[in-house]
Amino acid sequence: MKARVKWVEGALMVGESGSGHAIVMDGPPDHGGRNLGMRPMEMLLLGMGGCTEFDVMMMLRKSRQDITACEVQ
Numbered sequence: 293m294k295a296r297v298k299w300v301e302g303a304l305m306v307g308e309s310g311s312g313h314a315i316v317m318d319g320p321p322d323h324g325g326r327n328l329g330m331r332p333m334e335m336l337l338l339g340m341g342g343c344t345e346f347d348v349m350m351m352l353r354k355s356r357q358d359i360t361a362c363e364v365q
Contacts, residue, residue, distance in 0.1 A: 304328060307335070341365075 294310035303319030304326065317332050319325030330338075341364040352359050 302326065305332070 295307065297305050297307045297317070299305050302324045305317045306314055307317055308314045315335070316329030317335060318327060318329040319331065320327060345362055345364045348364075349359065349362055352362075
């Protein structure tokens with residue numbers, strides 16, 4: 293698995309995944325950003341939440357559970 297983060301300007305960055313997807317990250321104006329994307333720490337939290345939810349859903353499916361909703365906060 294690979295990832296690349298490329299600085300654009302100010303606090304603006306573009307992150308690219310090995311699977312070919314890209315996302316914009318930026319900082320708040322008081323840190324040189326223009327608020328054009330999520331903060332890098334928000335991306336980290338979303339990634340952790342996504343991995344956790346993915347694992348939980350896989351375990352529930354293997355247990356043949358009837359899943360109607362799942363949310364990680």
